[in-house]
Amino acid sequence: MPDTRNTPEGGQNNIIRIRDAKAGRTFPWGLEYNCPVHEHWNIVHTGMLIPECHQIYICTDNCLRGVIMTAVEMDAAARISSVMPDEAEIFNGRLEEITIRGVSDVIRKLPKRPRAVQLFPVCMHHFIGCDMRYIFDQVEREFPEIDFMECFMDPIRQKLTTTPEQRQRYQMMKVLAGEKGPEDPSKVSILGENLRVRDSDFMEILQREGIRVMQVQDCRNYDEYLAMGQAFLWITKSPLSKYGLEKAAALAGRRSLYLPAAVTYEEIDGQLRDLLHLICEASGRSPAEAAEKLDTWIQEQRALTENAFRKAREILGDTPIVADYICEPRPVGFARILLEHHLNVVRILADQISPEESEDLEALRNSYPDLELMSSSASDSLYERERFAARYGGCRSEAGNSGGAESKILAVGPKASFFTGSPYFVNAIEADGATGYMGIRHMLHLMCEAFREPKNPEIVTGKGLGLPGVWEADGGGHMIGRAVFLA
Amino acid sequence: MRETYRVLPVWAGDVSGIAGALYEFGGMTVIHDPSGCSSTYNTHDELRWYREPSNIFISGLNMKDAVLGNDERFIRDILDAREGLPSRPQFIALCNSPVPWLNGTDFEAIAGILERKSGIPSFYVPSNGCHDYARGAGLAWQKLLQKFVGNRKTAALEDENRESTEQAAEKGGGREAESDDAVSVNVLGMMPLDFAAEGSVLSLEGLLQRNGFRIRTCLALGDAAGLRCLPDCTRADVSLVLSKAGLLPAMYLRDRYHIPFVTGVPLDDEDDPVLKRLGGMRPESALGETERTEVSRDPRPPVIFLTEPVLGASLASLVRRRTGRKTIVIDPLEADPLIRIPGVDAGLFGEEETETFLAQFPDADLVCDPMYDTILPDPERTRRIFLPTLALSGRIYREHFVNYFERGISDRLLGALTSG
Structure with a gap:
């Protein structure tokens, strides 16, 4: 465990210096605080990406409510159903029976038969030893026309094994292996991404090479989704999707490429060369000529990116920057590249450091040992806003408060905004779908924009950034006619 | 099948009720659960969380500790977290989701250990995530009274x-x-x-x-x-x-x-x-009893109140008294044999029962949370007066929450029932 005695405030369990940090279990486990920032996507949001797919959860009241309300808030209540066994049914060994009967009942009641169903048993199914294979076999037998995705909402396992998100994404990709058809060397599929990939180097390379890129966000129906399996190469950049991508691609006999959000120039270049190699391999072309073109393009990108850093420095100056892992999937690497370009990162928010960031961590430990690393979920973080305000002064989070110039903090990400109280924040998740040189420039642009224009900090309590919400529909636009609100 | 919900959300659960009930008493509430309960609670069932946080934490239970019964870690984590609070909590309250209930965690004993080790009054609110918020909150307040009032001479x-x-x-x-x-x-x-x-x-x-x-x-x-x-x-x-x-x-x-x-x-x-x-000060007087002694002969379709039942019975009483219309008060929360709510006509649990019941009254006026629109066979045929409640539709209709105690509320309700 890291030594937390030398933290800025001393004795807190939520902040350590980067010199004391290690990858993996970065902070000790303890009671957890759940902050009111909910813009990152959860399994409900992710599951909704597949058209004509219905989600069914089998759980007790408390957890069930969370997932249903997630769907209701994104105006997708019609695409989620639930089964709620009672106390006696759980305790008396009837959970398997109720799960099977409940799922069948829900499917029969739906106005239209879904093409696919994501089924989510929960922690208690594991704990009381339900025969999950039996459950899935039974429902598959009853509804052979439906693709069942064997998902789970079992956070009780997430600390010690794969997370529900990882397994759900595998299931979402696994169906592509079933009806994939012949391999198409002119197509690449991007899988396991919540946001549409944009402003990214590898997209540019694929386009230059004449490759058609397919994304789930473009699919209008389930058949179009299944057609993504035809692509000769399956790509993801999400760490949560790597597990699923590699397993599903192996099952389908497709090439796969994991392109995590690279931040150092060498890493970015390496990823692009790997991609180009696979493209040339599939098309039977010699990579030499393509590599030469790529090197030229890389040099241009480097120059553009250095220029963007110069401009950002002019605008941001020494403004303290706090960056979170919701906005930047590689928060340590991102902090590293900002610091190496003389931008004043003072704190990183991350509940743990991925082993993928070990090299960046080592670089920061050597060059910026006093940089702070904060956990958003440690119990002490409940009072972190007050502590931060006391330390940096003035930058409170009252709605509409624009903050004083002397106390201006630039928050990169919604959690960074919440914990600093700063209205000057980049309101983005998952790097806003961007990566590579173009991704760095996109983020620098968002940072400069955020520095100029304050936002209402309380918008971060909304769920699933970027998704449609019922709030935009004027409190439920579907309710019309003879309905009145009393207030 | 009463366990299935095609489209209707479930009402807030017992853990949310407990946390919400104890929110403003200066204690520390710990939910023994892997992850979801706290997020559900503070996202959908609690409006105070952003501006006025309270000491509500989750244990982050993992499979290994649940299987092996590692209560020691749970106790140690609570004591450690208490040390990090800026002021001493007035009490430590424990509650839980299904797995700690299934493995028979002895919460009463854990509360006793916590109280001995910390010197802070500690108690357990019986829960397991299988019940609704009304039961959770009721038990939480009962426990609070027992702890801070009941033991004194x-x-x-x-x-x-x-x-x-x-x-x-x-x-x-x-x-x-x-x-x-x-x-x-x-x-x-x-x-x-x-x-x-x-x-x-x-x-x-x-x-x-x-x-x-x-x-x-x-x-x-x-x-x-x-x-x-x-x-x-x-x-x-x-x-x-x-x-x-x-x-x-x-x-x-x-x-x-x-x-x-x-x-x-x-x-x-x-x-x-x-x-x-x-x-x-008539003890336990039955709200609506007087009005119900005579069968209403009003020819108009009934007004159905499908809300929190005490509220529903109160509003129904007003409507009967002032308009003479027939009313039906439905309790959508779970039945408890110990609890009788005066003025309630029936308890309906779950989506299927409610849907079947409402289908019998296609011409009735309905006073309910907007979520019930999703199970009406023909919503446009029914006059609906929406009373959004945090316990069902969450924060979605927060702009439309009703202050039932303000001046003119009775006239507004009656006006809505006669308009259009």
């Missing part, structure tokens, strides 16, 4: 009450010192899950004052005096139960301290039966 309690009232009056943070003849009332069952509109407490206070009552204790919204004045509740003349969640503490105060209670939401109406009965 009467003489000591009298002294403490006197002292706490004086201190509160001096500091201006408590209820007013006794100086008038107003009937003193314990308000029970007041929480955002049922009464989320801003200003509800102030409006209630005003409504009661205008009618000759004074709030002595409020469980548990907006009571600035908090835990310090809790023992004062034993000196109230009567308890006012505003919601199903308030019934358990009301029964406790009745059984132990002989304080009668009246169930109902008082409305700004000159003939309001709740206010009348509160003045008469």
Whole structure:
């Protein structure tokens, strides 16, 4: 465990210096605080990406409510159903029976038969030893026309094994292996991404090479989704999707490429060369000529990116920057590249450091040992806003408060905004779908924009950034006619 | 099948009820759960979380500790977290989701250990995530009363009450010192899950004052005096139960301290039966009983109230009294054989039962949360008056939460029923 005695405030369990940090279990486990920032996507949001797919959860009241309300808030209540066994049914060994009967009942009641169903048993199914294979076999037998995705909402396992998100994404990709058809060397599929990939180097390379890129966000129906399996190469950049991508691609006999959000120039270049190699391999072309073109393009990108850093420095100056892992999937690497370009990162928010960031961590430990690393979920973080305000002064989070110039903090990400109280924040998740040189420039642009224009900090309590919400529909636009609100 | 919900959300669960009920008492509430309960609670069932946080934590239970029964870690984590709080919590309350219930965690014993080791009063609120918020909140308040009021001897309690009232009056943070003849009332069952509109407490206070009552204790919204004045509740003349969640503490105060209670939401109406009965201190008077002795011959379709049942019964009473229309009050929360809510006609649990029932009354007027629109066979045929509740539709319709205690609310409801 890291030594937390030398933290800025001393004795807190939520902040350590980067010199004391290690990858993996970065902070000790303890009671957890759940902050009111909910813009990152959860399994409900992710599951909704597949058209004509219905989600069914089998759980007790408390957890069930969370997932249903997630769907209701994104105006997708019609695409989620639930089964709620009672106390006696759980305790008396009837959970398997109720799960099977409940799922069948829900499917029969739906106005239209879904093409696919994501089924989510929960922690208690594991704990009381339900025969999950039996459950899935039974429902598959009853509804052979439906693709069942064997998902789970079992956070009780997430600390010690794969997370529900990882397994759900595998299931979402696994169906592509079933009806994939012949391999198409002119197509690449991007899988396991919540946001549409944009402003990214590898997209540019694929386009230059004449490759058609397919994304789930473009699919209008389930058949179009299944057609993504035809692509000769399956790509993801999400760490949560790597597990699923590699397993599903192996099952389908497709090439796969994991392109995590690279931040150092060498890493970015390496990823692009790997991609180009696979493209040339599939098309039977010699990579030499393509590599030469790529090197030229890389040099241009480097120059553009250095220029963007110069401009950002002019605008941001020494403004303290706090960056979170919701906005930047590689928060340590991102902090590293900002610091190496003389931008004043003072704190990183991350509940743990991925082993993928070990090299960046080592670089920061050597060059910026006093940089702070904060956990958003440690119990002490409940009072972190007050502590931060006391330390940096003035930058409170009252709605509409624009903050004083002397106390201006630039928050990169919604959690960074919440914990600093700063209205000057980049309101983005998952790097806003961007990566590579173009991704760095996109983020620098968002940072400069955020520095100029304050936002209402309380918008971060909304769920699933970027998704449609019922709030935009004027409190439920579907309710019309003879309905009145009393207030 | 009553367990299935095709489209309707479930009502808030017991853990949310517990956390919400104890929110403003200065304690520390720990939910023994892997992850989801806390997020569900603070996202959908709690409006105070962003601006006025409370010491509510989750244990982050993992499979290994659940299987091996590693209660030691749970205890140690709570004690460690307590050290990090800026001030000593007034109590430690424990509650849980299904897995710790399934593995038979002895929470009473854990609470005892925590109390011994920390010197902080600790208690367990029985829960397992399988029940609704009303039960959770009711049990939480009952436990709070048992812990901070019930164990004290009467003489000591009298002294403490006197002292706490004086201190509160001096500091201006408590209820007013006794100086008038107003009937003193314990308000029970007041929480955002049922009464989320801003200003509800102030409006209630005003409504009661205008009618000759004074709030002595409020469980548990907006009571600035908090835990310090809790023992004062034993000196109230009567308890006012505003919601199903308030019934358990009301029964406790009745059984132990002989304080009668009246169930109902008082409305700004000159003939309001709740206010009348509160003045008469008629114990457990059945709201709507009088009106129901005669069968209504009104030819119009009925008005169905599908809301929190105490609220529904109160609104139905108003409609019957002022319009003569037939009313049907449905309790959508789980049945509890110990709890009887006056004025309620039937309990309907789950989506299927509710859908089948509503289909029998296609021409009825419906007073309900907007979520019920999703299960009406033909919503446009039905006049719906929406009363969004945090406990069902969450924060989605927060702009439309109703302050039931403000002036003119009765006329607005009646107007809505006759318009269009």
